[in-house]
Amino acid sequence: MSSGSRTTVRSGEVLPDVVPSSRGTRRLGRAKARPSWRQRFELSLLLGPAIILFVGFVIMPIAVAVYYSIYKWNGFGPLNDVIGLENYRRAFKDSVFVHGIYHNLIIAGLSLFIQLPLSIAIALLINRKMRGRGFLRLVVFAPYVLSAAVTAVTWMLMLQPGGFVDQVFKNVGAGGLRQLWLGDTHIVLYTIFVVATWQYMGFGIVLLLAGLQGIPHELREAAALDGATPWQTTRMVTLPLLGPTIRIWIFLSMIGSLQLFDLPWIMTGGGPAGASTTMATYLIDKGFRSYEFGYGSAVAVILFLFCFIFALVYQRFALRRDTEGAMTRMAG
């Protein structure tokens, strides 16, 4: 999407104006000289419902949250206690929230530096002729289609103290590894990361396998003919060509890490002692457990800005290259 960075839309642009339909029409649909009221009518018919839905339930909530965030408000009664930026100041002073941000960033970092290399290595390894390949692809993808709620409960059952996981460790002679997986403040976040990896890594692997499919066989063969070792071929040919797929993986993974909610909320409620709090669990906790809707809105705006700014910057600097041709990418 080349024009993606232009996301500001003035209200005038939302309702499409009709251009006299002679110029530029050749490229796309060929509007013959039709009365423009007709095109106007068709456009409002086609676009109207989607715009209403989108503005009403995607744009409005965020805009309204900005408005609520300057109030002290319990969600009921009149909005009359303007406290300006106090809610924002409070959020960044609350160590539980600040730790929540760290936790999101830790998950993002672990995804980037552990999950991604592991996924790439696995994808490269199993991208070959082997028996049961289809089955492997099916199985590896399966956890991704499960709901996070099912995943969370499944792993809670597995991780009970003295439960399945502990038993397995004990039976392989590693009983010393037993932990309070969800009860130890030093471990719980990493436990959740492992569970998230179980659920989402397969998707990444299948995505990378699909990316590997798009790399012409001849390129690797040519490199091999030129005397490149398999490792050199992988590093100099395959990985650069896999770049676009990797960059998309990173984008999805980072947005996913920033909004992490279901797993910690169900498995630990953000605890113990805030050790697995994320921005999103904090937000819901403040909004719905303590009915601080003004404050919760401010937290929502902060979370929104995190995602939005990341998306804009990433798109501008990382994904932009993907709109260039494959050849330029190779040269670069």
Next chain:
Amino acid sequence: MAAIQATQPPVRHSRISKVGGPQSAWGTAAAYVVGAIIIVVTIVPLLYVILGGFRTTAQINEHPAGLPSPWVWDNYKSILTSGSFWHFLLNSTLIAIIATGLTVVLGAMAAFALSRYVFRGRDGLYAFFTIGLMFPLTVAALPLYLQLRRLGLLENLWGVAIPEAAFSLSITIVILRPFMRAIPAELEDAAVVDGSSRLGFFWRVLLPLSAPALTTVAVLAFVTSWNFYILPLLVFNDQIHFTLPLGVATFQSQYSQDTAKVFAFTSLSMLPTLFFFVIAQRRIVGGLTGAVKG
């Protein structure tokens, strides 16, 4: 978002090995080992939960990692006859169907306008729709809740389905627009010569031709809705409206003493997904990965 743009109809990837890696014997052996490990790590938790449902809580407490002995059917039976499971299943299905229907219909209409009409502000409007890709619904959950309350949509299936559809619109339009754009203008001319209106062309020619892309976005919207947790959590208080994910999480905390029931309930709620996934795996894998392939 260049990222989430499928510039072409999703391609099916059935042959993984065309790009041969170094096909050394060692590499192949390692691939089998890693493959086996992945399969075990993925399947064991699922199997553990399903088998656990056939045990009693006493059995589970005594041997957490054991097999059912004797096999007990009561857990599954009591859940399947209790009604709440079926309620959750029905609610999930209804919400997913409404959300998918809304987003596919409205998204296809908008994508048609954005791909085959020329008007001022078209690219701006398209960019506007892609804003939805930049932040997930979770971020907007709290303000959405307040909005739904204002509209009187709490405790209402539509209160979950409509926002889900709205958030799915972005990816739907991003996938459909290039697809519809790629359909040759000659077809449209031919339809016009045959006396078809533009909307007639959309309905009779473009939509049928877009079937693969429509399937992709439908799968995407359905799976997303089916698994959604946070919005139902906020919108529904009354258990009668709960969806499966919400039901699983609630059941787990309500019956924490009766572990065997939790096992049974959890496995029952993953079965529809797994079943659906196995019969439609090509479409689902192709749809979910095709949607984000650049």
